[in-house]
Amino acid sequence: MKSSPFKSKPVIGLPRALGYHWFGKLWSRFFKELQFNLIISPPTSRSLMELGFRAGLPELCLPVKVFLSHVAWLSSRSDFVFVPRLTSLEQSHYMCPIFLGLPDMAAALLDRRPIILSEDVNMKQQRDHARALVQTGMQLGATRLHAECAFRAACALSANVPRSGHETVRPRDASSGPQILVVGHPYVVFDQQVSLNLIQRIELLGAKVIFSGDIPLVQREESLAKLTRPVYWTSANEVIGAALAGLCSSMIDGVIFVACFGCGPDSLLLPLVDQFAFQLRRPFLPVVVDEHTSAVGVQSRIEAFIDMTTNFRHGGCSKCGSA
DSSP states (O other): OOOOSSSSOOEEEEOSSTTHHHHHHHHHHHHHHTTOEEEEOOOOOHHHHHHHHHHSOTTSOHHHHHHHHHHHHHTTTOSEEEOOEEEESBTTBBOOGGGGGHHHHHHHHHTTSSEEEOOEEEGGGTBOHHHHHHHHHHHTTOOHHHHHHHHHHHHHHHTTOOSSOOOOOOOOOTTSOOEEEEESOHHHHTOTTTTTTHHHHHHHTTOEEEEGGGSOHHHHHHHHTTSSSOOOBHHHHHHHHHHHHHHHOTTOOEEEEEEETTOHHHHHHHHHHHHHHHHHTOOEEEEEEOTTOOHHHHHHHHHHHHHHHHHHHTTOOTTTOOO
């Protein structure tokens, strides 16, 4: 093992929320390559969420409150908390505006300690992820060479890892359960507490779950071309592209859109997808979650939806799903 270039090993905290669900493997591997002590906050629980509810403003959407909960949990356990300012991940799109203020909100929550590590990722200004992580490593005392080597190693080790871990969409035989496409922001869909274990609930009913990332990029782009205006948010772009592609696919039996109450992009996308589903006469279920959403209510809606999609597959009414 290579010797560490640092005199001491600070503890780096990584919140398991928001951007972590895109880049968690890359970020954690980068800090491990630099031989820092890394601590990742635990999966979201109700007790952990209470930390964010007390610290955040009522007007914030649930994912941001959850993010602040993870930051608060790390506050007494780390020397630094990594909160990059994700402004634009591609030159043609922006992130949700709330991402721009995350480092400032985290700093206000923590006051002085631990220190927030924040570098801009803004492709519209040619500030990519490599620059942000290398600058972060140098801020912590690494040489540019060590930081660049760590970034390349992190990219190599975290590449080609599917976000969902599921297979891509494949034709299924008539005896198998329905294939349900679940779309939504990854920090909602893949957080079991925020989504109220929606994925497990669907699978326990015998259905196979497909995610936005499982839809081929070319199909998502073809679907986006049908819109009269472009979608300027990166995550929303993937969500609506996958949703429209799923509604048009004969291999998808139904689409579930998991949205957050109070989310600006979701408030625009949800009725748009609903309109397309109505026009195409395809099974579609919107699930809007916040901290007050009942798991029992979600369960009953999913059960009814799976019954409806099964009825569709066996020749039910194309309008109401009845036989």
